[in-house]
Amino acid sequence: MKLTGPGKFVLFMLAVGIAIGGWNAWQRSQGNAAGGFKLPFELPKSGGNAGTGSTSGTENANGTVSEISFVSTPAKKDWLQEQITRFNAQHGAQYKIVTVPLPSREAMHSILGDKVKPVLWSPGSPIWPARLSEAWSQKHSGTILDMSDPNGYRVFLRSPLVFLTTKRKARFLRPLLSGPDGWLQLRRLSLNPQLTPWETMRFSHADPLTSSSGMLTLGLIMNDYAQRNGMAGKLQGLARDKRFWTYLSEVERGLVYDEPASGTTKLTKAFLEDTSRYDLITAYESAALEGAAKNSEIAVIYPSPTAVSEHAVSLMSADWVTPQQKEGALKFMQFLGSKESLQAGLKSKFRPATAGSISLAAELERFSDQGFQQSFSTIELPPYEALNAVAYQWGQRIAKKQPAR
Numbered sequence: 001m002k003l004t005g006p007g008k009f010v011l012f013m014l015a016v017g018i019a020i021g022g023w024n025a026w027q028r029s030q031g032n033a034a035g036g037f038k039l040p041f042e043l044p045k046s047g048g049n050a051g052t053g054s055t056s057g058t059e060n061a062n063g064t065v066s067e068i069s070f071v072s073t074p075a076k077k078d079w080l081q082e083q084i085t086r087f088n089a090q091h092g093a094q095y096k097i098v099t100v101p102l103p104s105r106e107a108m109h110s111i112l113g114d115k116v117k118p119v120l121w122s123p124g125s126p127i128w129p130a131r132l133s134e135a136w137s138q139k140h141s142g143t144i145l146d147m148s149d150p151n152g153y154r155v156f157l158r159s160p161l162v163f164l165t166t167k168r169k170a171r172f173l174r175p176l177l178s179g180p181d182g183w184l185q186l187r188r189l190s191l192n193p194q195l196t197p198w199e200t201m202r203f204s205h206a207d208p209l210t211s212s213s214g215m216l217t218l219g220l221i222m223n224d225y226a227q228r229n230g231m232a233g234k235l236q237g238l239a240r241d242k243r244f245w246t247y248l249s250e251v252e253r254g255l256v257y258d259e260p261a262s263g264t265t266k267l268t269k270a271f272l273e274d275t276s277r278y279d280l281i282t283a284y285e286s287a288a289l290e291g292a293a294k295n296s297e298i299a300v301i302y303p304s305p306t307a308v309s310e311h312a313v314s315l316m317s318a319d320w321v322t323p324q325q326k327e328g329a330l331k332f333m334q335f336l337g338s339k340e341s342l343q344a345g346l347k348s349k350f351r352p353a354t355a356g357s358i359s360l361a362a363e364l365e366r367f368s369d370q371g372f373q374q375s376f377s378t379i380e381l382p383p384y385e386a387l388n389a390v391a392y393q394w395g396q397r398i399a400k401k402q403p404a405r
Contacts, residue, residue, distance in 0.1 A: 064324075065092070065093070065094065065095065065096050066094065066095050066096070066322065066324040066325045066327075066328050067095075067096050067098050067325075068095055068096065068097050068098065068119045068120065068325050068328050068329055068332065069098050069100055069116075069117070069118045069119050069120070070084070070097050070098065070099050070100065070118060070119065070120040070121075070122070070332075071099075071100045071101075071102050071107050071111075071116060071118040071120070071121045071122070072099060072100075072101060072102075072121070072122040072123075073101070073102070073103060073104055073107075073122065073123060073124045073212070074101055074103075074263075074265050075124055075159075075212075075264060075265060075284065075286075075287070075309070075311075076122070076157065076311050076348065076350070077099075077101065078347075078348050079157070079344060079345050079347070079348040079350065080099065080122070081099070082344055083335065083336060083341050083344065084097045084099060086335075086341075087332055087335050091328070091331065094324075094328065095324075095325075095328030095331070095332070097120075097328075097332055100116065100118065102116070103210055103211065103212075103263065104123035104124045104125065104128045104211075104212050105128070105209065105210060106210070107121060107123060107128070108123070108128050108131060108132050108135075111132060111136075111144070111316075112132065112135055112136065112139065117316075117318065117320045118316060119315070119316055119321050119325045119326070119328075119329050120313055120314065120315060120316070120329050120332070120333075121145075121313070121314045121316065122311060122312060122313045122314070123212065123312075124211075124212030124213070124264075124309050124311070125212040125215065125216065125309055125310060125381075126147070126155075126310050126312065127212075127215065127381060127384050127387065128212070129145055129147055129153065129312070129314045130147060130384065131384040131388075132144060132145065133145050133146070133147065134384075142317070143317060144316055144317055144318055145314045145315065145316060145317060146317065147314070151315070151330060151333075152314065152315045152317065153312060153313070153314050153315070154312060154313055154333055154336075154337065155310045155311070155312040155353040156311055156312065156313065156336050156337060156341075156342065156345070156352070156353055157310075157311040157342075157345045157350035157351065157352060157353060158308050158309065158310050158311065158350065158351045158352075158353050159284040159285045159286040159287075159308065159309045159311070159349075159350055159351060160284075160285050160302065160306045160307070160308045160309075160351075160376050160378070161213060161216050161217065161220070161282055161283070161284065161285075161303065161306050161307050161308070161309065162282070162283060162284070162285050162288055162300040162301065162302055162303070162306070162371075163177055163280055163281070163282060163300060163301040163302075163303065164268065164271060164280070164281050164282070164283040164288045164291075164298070164299075164300055165279065165280045165281075165299055165300070165301065166275050166297050166298065166299055167296075167297050167298075167299045167370065168297070169196075169198065169279055169280070169299075170299035170300075170301060170371060172196060172197055173280065173301060174301050174371065176189070177301050177303065178301050178302060178303070178304055179304060180304055182224075182303050182304060183220070183221055183224045183225075183251060183303075184224075184228075186201075186203065186251055186280075187247070187250050187251040187253075189201045189254070190203065190250060190251060190252065190253035190254040190255075191250055191253055193254060196279070198279065200254075200279060201253075201254035201279055201280075202254055202256045202277075202278045202279045202280070203252070203254045203255055203256065203278065203279065203280050203281070204255060204256045204257070204258075204260075204261050204267060204271075204278045204280075204281045204282075205217040205218075205255075205261070205267070205281060205282040206261055206262070206263055206264045206266075206267050206282070207257075207261055207262050207263070207395070207399065208387075208390075208391040208394060209391050209392065209394075209395050210262055210263060211262070211263050211264045212264065212309060213264040213282060213283065213284060213309065214261075214264070214282075214391075215387055215391060216282075216307040216309065216381065217282045217307075218387065218390060218391055218394060219307060219381040219382050219387055220303060220305070220306065220307055220379070220381075221248060221251060222235055222238055222244075222382050222386070222387070222390060223235075223379055223381070223382060225238070225244055225247055225248075226238065226382075229243070229244075235382040235383065235386040236383070236385060236386045236389075238382075238386060238389075238390055239386070239389035239390050239392075239393050245393070245397060248394070248398065249397070249398060252398050254279075255398065256277075256278055257398075257399050264283065264284065264287075265287070267281055267283070268281070268283045268284070268287045268288070268291070271283070272291040272294075272295065272298070275295075275297070275298070284309055285300065285349070285351075285372070286348060286349040286350050287349070288300050288372075289349040289363060289364075289367060289372060290348070290349050292367045292370045292372070293367070296370070298370060299370045299371045300370065300371040300372060301371055302371075302373060302376045304376070304377055305376075305377040305378050305379040306376055306377070306378055306379075307378060307379070307381055308378055310353065311350065311353075312353075313333055313336065315329050315330065315333065339357075339358065342358050343358055346358065346360055346363065349363065361374050
């Protein structure tokens with residue numbers, strides 16, 4: 001077919017447009033290689049899979065910056081974010097800490113399944129890194145972390161588990177729940193809520209399958225039962241013990257297992273926003289103290305013994321961690337242990353892990369009339385295997401059988 005004059009013109013303009021488009025694309029690619037125009041999404045140049053929390057190195061005007069993926073729980077996000085911002089500002093030419101928020105159990109399974117490849121990890125309790133180390137060595141030939149190495153594992157902040165309630169209810173509950181028979185008394189009130197002045201016992205704790213505080217709560221109940229029934233050192237059998245499940249279901253008779261109970265932060269926030277929602281929950285002292293500063297009617301009771309959430313940081317000994325990332329991670333851990341960083345932890349109401357000039361004592365004394373205290377007794381939690389087995393059964397036997405509220 002013979003093209004007309006206008007047709008030839010259209011074809012010519014189309015060819016010119018294609019040529020210009022090709023030239024612009026080539027210019028952009030050259031600019032990108034030279035550090036100018038950047039594509040909106042970039043694949044990591046080293047360190048694992050994109051979008052999984054794995055690490056990468058990126059180029060900037062100052063050279064190579066080692067990105068250090070840091071998986072952590074939400075409970076200490078305010079303190080951590082402040083410290084990460086400070087560290088990145090001081091060391092941004094070499095290192096960049098990038099946070100990946102994940103609950104402890106989810107993070108542990110994600111690391112084991114190679115879905116997340118962090119350089120640093122900070123769960124809500126030492127039971128998680130201990131279990132990861134054990135499970136990793138069973139799956140692989142080496143170890144992924146060493147909790148006995150002060151350079152590879154370090155505890156910075158602590159927060160004990162407390163019962164969170166109101167002043168009015170604490171006047172009745174404290175004599176019962178702060179003593180060695182606290183869980184027995186809670187069981188009695190759960191079975192007979194009419195014994196309380198308000199004639200209800202709406203008790204809640206976070207899900208032990210998704211939350212460290214829920215796991216700590218369950219561990220305290222398990223230990224108490226084992227001590228009373230001659231099963232100390234035999235906690236592995238509790239998941240199969242019918243008498244224990246009868247006891248636990250009675251303790252949890254007043255359990256309110258609703259949407260906020262899926263996590264520690266959600267549950268505590270729900271209570272602080274509406275103290276009539278529950279009569280009593282378990283929470284971390286740090287969050288309770290923040291709530292008490294805003295509401296003078298908030299009160300706490302310390303279980304005796306209680307359990308402690310230890311906010312430690314673990315350095316992964318994995319093949320995806322480069323020497324530069326390890327170097328930056330060690331500097332960051334040293335940074336977190338500085339006086340200024342630990343002092344900042346007090347603003348989030350955490351207790352420093354080591355005794356010294358930095359202390360939460362003044363804050364605890366300030367709110368002592370709401371039940372806060374400096375000293376408390378603790379007990380070692382059951383082994384992970386025993387806790388995990390009971391937590392799974394708890395989800396099937398207790399959580400799923402809770403009536404709609």
